[in-house]
Amino acid sequence: VAKGAGKGRWCRYQSELHTAIVERLELRAALTEAVQKLSFSVEYQPIVDMRTGAAVGFEALARWHHPARGPVPPDQFIGLAEETGLIEPIGSWVLRQAVEAAARWHTVRHEATAVPVATGTPYVSINVSARQLRTPGFVGTVRAALEAADVPPSRVMLEITESLLLRDQEPVWTELAELRTLGLRVAIDDFGTGFSSLSYLQQMPADVLKLDRSFTETIASSRRQRLLVEGIIRLAGTLGLEIIAEGIETEAVRTILLDLGCASGQGYLFSRPLRDPDALRWLHGDPPADPPPPPAGTPPR
């Protein structure tokens, strides 16, 4: 009997494995097609000065529109894109889109706005993956995108995850140093989830720390976490790094972060990621042109 049950389990396991492999192959084929058809878009989430609510920048976030599945979140395709090398065309496309969008934000500054606009034009912050950074000519690609859109390097930030910075130091640090020499800023994304030692942190070619959402999420309920975040904020200050907190969802969290000395942040409290024209409208204090349907699972108001 036991043997029979074991066999049944094995078969089920095999068929699940089979399904997973088939699904992955399908997703891979679909992603390849998506690159040919450019079935992607970029959304922009405001990064605000939490004291005033004014936008200081926008983070560009890639979206894939799958013909059957609908929108596929980046967590479900960036990894696959990395493995297959498709991240190069996708990443360059996102980069160009984001820089072109940033060029349009330029005009906002001179107009009357309902939402207070921070001094200076908002920058764009673009996520860059390992494989993109290691692609020969990446610096040239970035440079060309900036020149084509006529956006100065000071208005562009590149986000690199902490784990990537630790993993591929040699090749990646050199590229980043070169980009910083051009005048771009570099942010360490998801900071706190990797294991940077203090000595590394001091040497890293970076300007900004993005404090991972896992810290901000728990800050209101845990004193220990609050002390930890306070320590990170101090450390950033000592090292001359700016800090941006991610995933701020409540007023309580905003207040605590301000008390601890962190002035910049992004999160649903301020705005969800916005489609391109809506980012500009948001800057003007206007409502979205055509509100998208609420995400699945949201209770009706």
Ligand code: C2E
């Ligand atoms: P990330 O760079 O840490 O981006 C922040 C993620 O948190 C985004 O998820 C954003 O929509 C989400 N978020 C923002 N505010 C809140 C909040 O208040 N609460 C919660 N729960 N979530 C919030 P998204 O857009 O799904 O992106 C996931 C990750 O995918 C990004 O994490 C980034 O690492 C990666 N990614 C996105 N676009 C690109 C891209 O163009 N290239 C690369 N290489 N990676 C990308």
Ligand code: MG
């Ligand atoms: Mg990011």
Ligand code: MG
């Ligand atoms: Mg992040």
Ligand code: MG
């Ligand atoms: Mg994160």
